[in-house]
Amino acid sequence: AQKVTQAQTEISVVEKEDVTLDCVYETRDTTYYLFWYKQPPSGELVFLIRRNSFDEQNEISGRYSWNFQKSTSSFNFTITASQVVDSAVYFCALSEAGDDKIIFGKGTRLHILP
Amino acid sequence: NAGVTQTPKFQVLKTGQSMTLQCAQDMNHEYMSWYRQDPGMGLRLIHYSVGAGITDQGEVPNGYNVSRSTTEDFPLRLLSAAPSQTSVYFCASTKGRTQYFGPGTRLLVL
Numbered sequence: 001a002q003k004v005t006q007a008q009t010e011i012s013v014v015e016k017e018d019v020t021l022d023c024v025y026e027t028r029d030t031t032y033y034l035f036w037y038k039q040p041p042s043g044e045l046v047f048l049i050r051r052n053s054f055d056e057q058n059e060i061s062g063r064y065s066w067n068f069q070k071s072t073s074s075f076n077f078t079i080t081a082s083q084v085v086d087s088a089v090y091f092c093a094l095s096e097a098g099d100d101k102i103i104f105g106k107g108t109r110l111h112i113l114p
Numbered sequence: 115n116a117g118v119t120q121t122p123k124f125q126v127l128k129t130g131q132s133m134t135l136q137c138a139q140d141m142n143h144e145y146m147s148w149y150r151q152d153p154g155m156g157l158r159l160i161h162y163s164v165g166a167g168i169t170d171q172g173e174v175p176n177g178y179n180v181s182r183s184t185t186e187d188f189p190l191r192l193l194s195a196a197p198s199q200t201s202v203y204f205c206a207s208t209k210g211r212t213q214y215f216g217p218g219t220r221l222l223v224l
Contacts, residue, residue: 009154033211045204045215052211091156095211100145100164101172102213106156 002027004094004105012111013082021077021108023092029053031097034068034075039089039107048090051075079110087112116140120205120216127195127223135190135219137205145208146188150174150201151218157204163188195223 003026013019025034036048049059051068059066063080079086089109095102121136139146147162149172159172163182177199179191188207192199200223206213 006156035212043202044217045206047212047214050212093157100208101147101159101162102208103159103173104149104157106154 002029002032002094002096002099002103004092004103006090006092006105006108008108009106010109010111012113014113015084016081018078018080019082019110019112021079021090021092021110023075023077023105025073025075025092025094027073027094027096029096029098033095033097035091035093035095035102036066036075036077037091037093037104039091041088045091048077082112084112084114086110118205118207118214118216120203120219122219123217124220125222127192127221129196129223131195132191132193133195135192135203135205135221137188137190137216138186139188139207139214140186141207141209141214142185143207143209143214144185146182147172147206147208147213148178148180148188148190149204149206150199151204152201160190160203192221195221197223199223 005024032053034051038046065078067076089107091107092105118139144165148160149157161180163169203219205216
């Protein structure tokens with residue numbers, strides 16, 4: 001069965017600090033997909049990234065970067081030089097290749113303090 | 115191209131009332147799904163559909179019905195609302211393993 005664990009319920013950092021959000025997943029499939037979504041205070045869900053299990057290269061997009069490590073079943077998300085606008089709930093999610101369902105973690109609420 | 119739309123945005127129901135949450139997408143996606151979001155629980159899958167005429171249960175299907183008569187529409191029905199169904203409901207459609215979410219419906223059951 002697939003499972004996503006986001007152990008950090010809530011994190012607060014001061015603006016301009018770097019912050020890493022942890023995501024650990026469980027799956028029996030060798031082919032799967034990992035995602036990160038952002039939910040700002042306005043409530044909508046915003047897609048950030050999708051990664052397939054065969055691509056372990058780290059990804060960087062501006063101040064955002066993702067570290068995928070199959071050896072530890074982790075897909076961590078780092079925000080560099082955080083800004084107040086990064087304050088949101090962030091969800092990690094998993095989808096197995098043989099199943100269209102996407103299972104979400106419980107989310108991490110990130111507070112960036114000015 | 116409106117993406118995924120949901121109506122209503124907010125609804126108050128009394129226990130025992132029924133209602134339908136509407137969801138529509140104009141992207142011709144086959145896969146659609148319904149989630150509920152509760153504090154501290156993340157997003158939990160209620161029902162999903164891999165195409166018109168095909169639906170299946172997710173993690174928390176009890177108390178909800180769905181149907182999929184067209185590719186575009188995927189309504190979620192509450193037959194007899196309960197306070198435990200107070201939540202924010204998100205509809206999503208999926209293409210290429212990426213989900214596109216609607217804006218959500220906030221439901222309060224008194």
